[in-house]
Amino acid sequence: MSSLYIHVPFCRRKCPYCDFFSVAATPAHLEAYADLLAAQLRWVPREGFFHGPLATVFFGGGTPSLLSAQAVGAVLAAAAQYLGIAAQAEISLEANPGTLDPRTLSGYRAAGVNRLSLGVQSLDAESLQRLGRLHGPAEARRAVAEARAAGFDSLSLDLMFALPGQSLEGLERDIDAFLALEPDHLSCYGLSIEEHTSFHQACARGELLLPDEDTYAAAFNLVHARLTVAGFEHYEISNYARPGHFCRHNQVYWQRRPYLGIGAGAHSFRDRGWGERWAVEGDLEEFRRRLEAGRNPSDLLETFERQGAMAETLYLGLRTRAGVEIAEFQRRFGCTPAQAFPQALRRIASHLRPEPGRLCLGVDGWLLYDHLIEAFF
Numbered sequence: 001m002s003s004l005y006i007h008v009p010f011c012r013r014k015c016p017y018c019d020f021f022s023v024a025a026t027p028a029h030l031e032a033y034a035d036l037l038a039a040q041l042r043w044v045p046r047e048g049f050f051h052g053p054l055a056t057v058f059f060g061g062g063t064p065s066l067l068s069a070q071a072v073g074a075v076l077a078a079a080a081q082y083l084g085i086a087a088q089a090e091i092s093l094e095a096n097p098g099t100l101d102p103r104t105l106s107g108y109r110a111a112g113v114n115r116l117s118l119g120v121q122s123l124d125a126e127s128l129q130r131l132g133r134l135h136g137p138a139e140a141r142r143a144v145a146e147a148r149a150a151g152f153d154s155l156s157l158d159l160m161f162a163l164p165g166q167s168l169e170g171l172e173r174d175i176d177a178f179l180a181l182e183p184d185h186l187s188c189y190g191l192s193i194e195e196h197t198s199f200h201q202a203c204a205r206g207e208l209l210l211p212d213e214d215t216y217a218a219a220f221n222l223v224h225a226r227l228t229v230a231g232f233e234h235y236e237i238s239n240y241a242r243p244g245h246f247c248r249h250n251q252v253y254w255q256r257r258p259y260l261g262i263g264a265g266a267h268s269f270r271d272r273g274w275g276e277r278w279a280v281e282g283d284l285e286e287f288r289r290r291l292e293a294g295r296n297p298s299d300l301l302e303t304f305e306r307q308g309a310m311a312e313t314l315y316l317g318l319r320t321r322a323g324v325e326i327a328e329f330q331r332r333f334g335c336t337p338a339q340a341f342p343q344a345l346r347r348i349a350s351h352l353r354p355e356p357g358r359l360c361l362g363v364d365g366w367l368l369y370d371h372l373i374e375a376f377f
């Protein structure tokens with residue numbers, strides 16, 4: 001069983017906080033891009049390193065919901081033809097509430113998509129406007145209702161916190177509004193200011209009022225407390241799910257299992273040796289040229305040594321509630337995490353949650369995650 005990530009690097013317009021590779025596109029561009037994705041899939045079996053059937057497929061972006069239902073169906077048909085899709089496969093698509101309508105949603109469902117991830121971010125009109133989103137709260141609520149009506153019984157919503165000017169009371173109101181929509185899964189991210197974004201420039205000019213560290217921590221803890229009381233399992237730093245609704249695709253990344261990424265800007269991970277990371281350049285013209293010339297659009301980015309593979313296994317696993325199974329780590333690498341990284345283990349020791357046979361960070365450790373994992377590099 002294996003996993004496929006399909007990158008769709010198009011957005012209607014750039015959100016002021018986003019540093020992902022994405023460009024504007026006409027419907028003709030989008031149709032042509034779907035043909036290129038199918039062409040890359042046709043090419044994969046010839047290379048022979050990646051085999052189906054696919055247990056998970058994930059359309060991410062960018063804004064995959066700019067693709068028509070026909071285009072999504074055509075890419076999935078190519079995936080089924082060249083790799084095979086398992087009967088119970090999880091097929092996710094990220095969607096922007098401002099780009100959806102009932103016909104497209106029903107079309108996605110009919111094409112085989114069975115999990116929708118809606119980039120709602122907030123249900124507060126002012127916050128959405130400040131984030132430069134295409135939608136307001138009414139469009140987000142309508143998208144949720146229309147997705148349910150189209151037959152999506154696995155629905156994830158993105159929620160952003162630590163927004164400029166957001167109080168804890170405001171965040172609490174937002175969480176309540178999200179819960180009222182009865183999602184099956186929530187991805188919750190604190191706003192981070194990335195270089196080369198409009199928000200970064202606004203910050204430098206002193207125009208954005210951002211929360212300090214203590215307020216950020218209070219917001220993170222508030223999200224955790226409210227969602228766990230509401231019956232969601234906090235199963236990864238940024239992800240919460242009702243029973244049976246963990247994102248199977250993202251677990252592949254955290255467990256450092258192989259996956260194929262297709263499309264301009266997509267990454268792949270191969271389990272050859274201690275692991276290899278491959279990437280398709282985020283250049284649409286080059287992507288087209290290579291495929292038309294019958295060449296592999298991916299380039300080798302990184303070959304892991306044993307030490308790097310051990311470090312990555314640990315810091316990815318520590319993102320999850322299940323953590324890292326010590327016996328499995330030892331079977332794979334011939335030593336325990338404490339033997340491989342004695343200093344790093346000492347550094348995280350006071351943030352570990354007691355769990356026999358496993359290394360798992362507690363919620364306070366997740367809050368310090370970026371700082372704690374520095375010890376593994």
Ligand code: SF4
Nearest residue numbers: 011014015018061062
């Ligand atoms: S829609 Fe998503 S990917 Fe596109 S610019 Fe906004 S945040 Fe970035």
